[in-house]
Amino acid sequence: DAKTTQPPSMDCAEGRAANLPCNHSTISGNEYVYWYRQIHSQGPQYIIHGLKNNETNEMASLIITEDRKSSTLILPHATLRDTAVYYCIVRVAYSGYALNFGKGTSLLVTP
Amino acid sequence: DTAVSQTPKYLVTQMGNDKSIKCEQNLGHDTMYWYKQDSKKFLKIMFSYNNKELIINETVPNRFSPKSPDKAHLNLHINSLELGDSAVYFCASSQVSSGAGHEQFFGPGTRLTVL
Numbered sequence: 001d002a003k004t005t006q007p008p009s010m011d012c013a014e015g016r017a018a019n020l021p022c023n024h025s026t027i028s029g030n031e032y033v034y035w036y037r038q039i040h041s042q043g044p045q046y047i048i049h050g051l052k053n054n055e056t057n058e059m060a061s062l063i064i065t066e067d068r069k070s071s072t073l074i075l076p077h078a079t080l081r082d083t084a085v086y087y088c089i090v091r092v093a094y095s096g097y098a099l100n101f102g103k104g105t106s107l108l109v110t111p
Numbered sequence: 112d113t114a115v116s117q118t119p120k121y122l123v124t125q126m127g128n129d130k131s132i133k134c135e136q137n138l139g140h141d142t143m144y145w146y147k148q149d150s151k152k153f154l155k156i157m158f159s160y161n162n163k164e165l166i167i168n169e170t171v172p173n174r175f176s177p178k179s180p181d182k183a184h185l186n187l188h189i190n191s192l193e194l195g196d197s198a199v200y201f202c203a204s205s206q207v208s209s210g211a212g213h214e215q216f217f218g219p220g221t222r223l224t225v226l
Contacts, residue, residue, distance in 0.1 A: 032213070034213070038154075041199075041220070042219065042220070043115075043201050043203070043217030043218050043219055043220055044154065044201070044203075044215075044217045045217070046213075046214040046215060046216070049213050049214075085152070087154075093213065098144060098156035098159050098167055099156070099215060100156070101146075101153070101154040101155070103153070
C-alpha cells in the first residue's frame, strides 16, 4: 500500500469548509484513496473513497488531483461534531482486506 | 439495530489472566477484523477472517487467538494477559466477495486495562 502524508492537526471555524489535504505521491494505478474518521473514543467511520474522479456523498467531497498524487477531503459546512481524527488511506481494493491507518489529521472545529 | 457490536465495552483484569472479547455483526458481511489501538492512538490490524478462514495474522503474540464460530462472529481470546496488552480493541466487518467491500464498519471498541 502507498504511503500517505497528512498534517498532524488543523483548525476550522464552525460553519466554514474544512479542507483536509493528503499526499500520496507513490500511489499506484489500481490503488484507491479512502478517508475514515475517528471521533473521540469511537470506532473509525468510513467517509468516502475514490479512484480517479472527484466524489461527493452526504458527508463530504473528495477531490483527487489529475496525477493522483494528492487529494483533499472537503467537509463543506463543518460542525462541532466533525471534530475528529481524519485518516487518509491508500490501498488496492480488497488487497489484504485490512486498512493501514497512519497518524491522521486531528481536526478541531471551533465555535 | 447495532451493525457491529462488541462485548464487553470495558474490561479490567489482572496480569496473567485469560479473557475474551466478543464481536458480532448483523450486516451479513463475509469478512471480519480485529484492530488494536494503543495508548499513542495508533490503530493497527491484528487479524482478518474471510468466511471463517484466517486471512491476515499480523505480528501478534500467539497468546492472542481469534475464533470465528460463524460468519457473524469473531471473538478474540487472550491468554496470560500482560501490561502491554492494555489498549482499545476494535472489531470491524466488510463485504468483500460481492465487490462492494470498500467500506469497513467498526464496532464501538473494547477498552482493556491490565493491572
